[in-house]
Amino acid sequence: MTLSFTRAAALAVACSVSLVGGTLLASCSSGGASKADQQPAPVVLEVGEGFSNPIGYYESTPRFSWQLASDGAGHYQSAYQIQVAASAEGLDRETLWDSGKVVSAQTSWIRYGGAPFDSRQQAVWRVRTWDENGQMSRWSEVQSIELGLLSNDDWQGQWIGHPDTELSQQPSVQVLATPQYLRTEFALESAIKKARLYITAKGLFKPFINGQQVAPDDVMTPGWTPYDERIETLTYDVTSLLKTGDNVLAASLAGGWYSGRVADLMALDHQLPPRLLAQLEVTFSNGERQIIGSDASWKASQQGPIQFASTYDGERYEQRLEMAGWSDSNFDDSDWQQAVVEPILPTIKLAPKRHAPIRITQAIPAIEVWQPSEGVAVFDLGQNMVGVPRLQIPVRADQQVTIRYAEALHKGEFYTDNYRSAKVTDHYIPSVTGTADYTPTFTYRGFRYVEISGFDASQKPSQEWVTGLVQHSDFEIRASFESSHSKLNKLADNIVWGLRGNFYDIPLDCPQRDERLGWTGDAQVFVTPSMYMADVYGFWSAWLQSVREEQGDDGKIPLYIPFVEWINFASSGWGDAVTIIPWQLYQLTGDDTILRDNYAMMKGWLDYHQSQMKDDRSTMMTFGDWLQPYPVAEGKKANRGDTEFDLISTAFYAHSLQLTINAAEVLGYQQDIAPMKQTLSKLKGLVRNTFYDQELKPKTGVETQTSYLLPLAFDLFNPAVQEVAFAHLLEQLAKADNHLRTGFLGTPLLIQVLHERGRDDLVYDLLFKESYPSWFYSVNNGATTTWERWNSYTLKDGFNPQGMNSLNHYAYGTVSRYFYEGILGIQPLQPGFKEILIAPKFGQQLDQASGDYQTPHGDVAVSWQRTGRAVELSVTVPKNTQATIELPQLQRTSLQVNGEAVVNENQLQGLKPGTYRVVGQLQPEQFLSN
Numbered sequence: 001m002t003l004s005f006t007r008a009a010a011l012a013v014a015c016s017v018s019l020v021g022g023t024l025l026a027s028c029s030s031g032g033a034s035k036a037d038q039q040p041a042p043v044v045l046e047v048g049e050g051f052s053n054p055i056g057y058y059e060s061t062p063r064f065s066w067q068l069a070s071d072g073a074g075h076y077q078s079a080y081q082i083q084v085a086a087s088a089e090g091l092d093r094e095t096l097w098d099s100g101k102v103v104s105a106q107t108s109w110i111r112y113g114g115a116p117f118d119s120r121q122q123a124v125w126r127v128r129t130w131d132e133n134g135q136m137s138r139w140s141e142v143q144s145i146e147l148g149l150l151s152n153d154d155w156q157g158q159w160i161g162h163p164d165t166e167l168s169q170q171p172s173v174q175v176l177a178t179p180q181y182l183r184t185e186f187a188l189e190s191a192i193k194k195a196r197l198y199i200t201a202k203g204l205f206k207p208f209i210n211g212q213q214v215a216p217d218d219v220m221t222p223g224w225t226p227y228d229e230r231i232e233t234l235t236y237d238v239t240s241l242l243k244t245g246d247n248v249l250a251a252s253l254a255g256g257w258y259s260g261r262v263a264d265l266m267a268l269d270h271q272l273p274p275r276l277l278a279q280l281e282v283t284f285s286n287g288e289r290q291i292i293g294s295d296a297s298w299k300a301s302q303q304g305p306i307q308f309a310s311t312y313d314g315e316r317y318e319q320r321l322e323m324a325g326w327s328d329s330n331f332d333d334s335d336w337q338q339a340v341v342e343p344i345l346p347t348i349k350l351a352p353k354r355h356a357p358i359r360i361t362q363a364i365p366a367i368e369v370w371q372p373s374e375g376v377a378v379f380d381l382g383q384n385m386v387g388v389p390r391l392q393i394p395v396r397a398d399q400q401v402t403i404r405y406a407e408a409l410h411k412g413e414f415y416t417d418n419y420r421s422a423k424v425t426d427h428y429i430p431s432v433t434g435t436a437d438y439t440p441t442f443t444y445r446g447f448r449y450v451e452i453s454g455f456d457a458s459q460k461p462s463q464e465w466v467t468g469l470v471q472h473s474d475f476e477i478r479a480s481f482e483s484s485h486s487k488l489n490k491l492a493d494n495i496v497w498g499l500r501g502n503f504y505d506i507p508l509d510c511p512q513r514d515e516r517l518g519w520t521g522d523a524q525v526f527v528t529p530s531m532y533m534a535d536v537y538g539f540w541s542a543w544l545q546s547v548r549e550e551q552g553d554d555g556k557i558p559l560y561i562p563f564v565e566w567i568n569f570a571s572s573g574w575g576d577a578v579t580i581i582p583w584q585l586y587q588l589t590g591d592d593t594i595l596r597d598n599y600a601m602m603k604g605w606l607d608y609h610q611s612q613m614k615d616d617r618s619t620m621m622t623f624g625d626w627l628q629p630y631p632v633a634e635g636k637k638a639n640r641g642d643t644e645f646d647l648i649s650t651a652f653y654a655h656s657l658q659l660t661i662n663a664a665e666v667l668g669y670q671q672d673i674a675p676m677k678q679t680l681s682k683l684k685g686l687v688r689n690t691f692y693d694q695e696l697k698p699k700t701g702v703e704t705q706t707s708y709l710l711p712l713a714f715d716l717f718n719p720a721v722q723e724v725a726f727a728h729l730l731e732q733l734a735k736a737d738n739h740l741r742t743g744f745l746g747t748p749l750l751i752q753v754l755h756e757r758g759r760d761d762l763v764y765d766l767l768f769k770e771s772y773p774s775w776f777y778s779v780n781n782g783a784t785t786t787w788e789r790w791n792s793y794t795l796k797d798g799f800n801p802q803g804m805n806s807l808n809h810y811a812y813g814t815v816s817r818y819f820y821e822g823i824l825g826i827q828p829l830q831p832g833f834k835e836i837l838i839a840p841k842f843g844q845q846l847d848q849a850s851g852d853y854q855t856p857h858g859d860v861a862v863s864w865q866r867t868g869r870a871v872e873l874s875v876t877v878p879k880n881t882q883a884t885i886e887l888p889q890l891q892r893t894s895l896q897v898n899g900e901a902v903v904n905e906n907q908l909q910g911l912k913p914g915t916y917r918v919v920g921q922l923q924p925e926q927f928l929s930n
């Protein structure tokens, strides 16, 4: 829709129409908008991908976003004005940028138009809007933004570390794996106005000032990026921790992802020396500044209590080595060594962290404890989770406490096979008899059960001894889908736990075994559902930067990002994450920055695809339809499923081409479009003729559900041929008694294709299946997360004997997209939900469903109840959007909107923001087919 606005309109009679409690209200006013008439100010003011009032921001030309207040009289924005200034007072006097009144309905991702911000720059901003009637809003509340250090030149500090870890000393693995403690003392002579700590590590750090933790909830910082390209830096406001007089800045430091191994590559484990980089900048009330950087004057020790730390293997803590007051003044560090320094290389970019760090977000109490044998206690947290425990346990001096973990038990037996080479064991060695209070610092893992041995056996184990500290990248989890079906709710909850645990600075395949890697294929099947469930735009767009950095000159995308040499080839369906993820993020946010930033990478990936073409097919390697159930193939090959590999690779090439064409169209890169379209049309012909015979059956290889899903989902055939493919798919489904036979690649496509072709009855059928393979199969067998395999565990037979058997893999959680887009029926009709489709699908398995999604414009909420064939639906459409409600299953004559009958209408189009209630009767045949 187009909205126009002229200044004159503001002075004319202005009317606004609003829908309140199902009643249309009209209010009119004449004359100019006086202060009293002003509409409520915009709300939810954010910069970039969802930051409010950030400190240490990463973009020198930030993007601004807001939402219209839900209680404003108008429904649409016709214009906006943004002002940016150095201080709140400056907003009225001297701005850094004033957009002026811009006639536009856009409320998100508006790029700052002033001179780019510098490192450390602080600014404030505000926005006001005009509605469709020319009514002006009040100015928003003033927001702040402060940048981090944008350039390597901003750093005066140097990388520092313990001298024993210098590679020239040929340190042992043990020395490199021993955490370091670093400290410096300094005096501040004047009254302190403001202080910022800029800090990072090659490895992991925990900062302290004057004996206090700078960020108690932040863990595993700075996170994981391609460390030889870019290391993220954190910015902390530490004004309140410092004092005039003597101060101490300190940090503990461990190897983390920087020096720990990948998989079972023991030769790579703890080969690199962890290093710390810190810069404390203090501004005094008198205007002077003082900078304390990490340098050779710092002191270093490896004689602290944490004697070993590894992300996979665990931690060793020795109480006798505790150094009371080590991060405070008046500590005797005379037996500490002088730190060694390494220069900051210009080739490794230091850049502000562009999404929230991992934090402890929740504490889970143990729900049960028992003693399987003398001196051993097992605690059940009731939930497979990711993080570490807090232990408060009775100990005896010098008696080692060993803490083991498991994601699951079978008949009481601890299951650790699926950790593979990851030891996932902590050791606590007390020096004093009493209660130990211990939380591991530089490690994490997926677990539900904690086994403790070596505690003071004279005490009876009690649930209070163990609490699970849940860690994940600190975004807001918004998942709100809820229904009348308890198993479906449990499944939804399990999927959210899979999201929580595996969004661990990067999107992990799993959080427990010796992988925990940013596998691209898993990421592409889960990106969209994750966006419906959590505020993860920043998380994804940050990871995509790492993906760009890891792309080869030939366009190759490694299998997991960040990449460390372990498995080194490219796979179709995995590398295609680089086209799928940006395109999906654009659909949900409407932010074309995500396409612009990644477009070159998308094109590069197409080049790589092209390089793998031989004659009539792509020969790109692929993991195939990974973990498809009932494979015909045997042995290790079975993991890759039966769908012809070259078909998968050629089809994904075509799909990536289509998405890159879409991106070029959005970005206006006209010259790229025609050649890409040509290649695409050629590829479509190749897919048809190379892989399918006259009857459209696979020429070679096995006929699978996925062999039809690929062309259907990627729109590779003309409509008539697609019909045939769909008929074949339905035959395949029927042959499997309407069970899925799909792995990682096929599963999301199966739901998509059935939904797009109006066979939601079959999606419901799949979703509510109890028998193997199905989602409820895992729920029925006690799952509290999503499993890697459809049959990772059964209550009867125990664990799948394969070592590769994660009980926390989000890939099959892809089905949760359907909760929002299918059952609730919320979909963007335009990128960023400027236009919204509400097309809920009803099934006899459900009496009720509800949920909402936070679009860039505000909340869209859907709730429906069904009693027999009678359906009652309520929908909230956010401001500045319009909606279409589509209910083909409802009998036309009985539709009601806001209490009034709407005859011959099952498409409610052009709905304005407001709340709607629709009542109708399901058509008998429609309902029975479910």
Ligand code: BGC
Pocket (backbone or CB within 6 Å): 509, 510, 515, 519, 521, 522, 623, 626, 804, 809
């Ligand atoms: C990971 C997967 C990944 C796969 C590649 C596995 O080990 O856990 O999720 O996508 O390898 O096929």
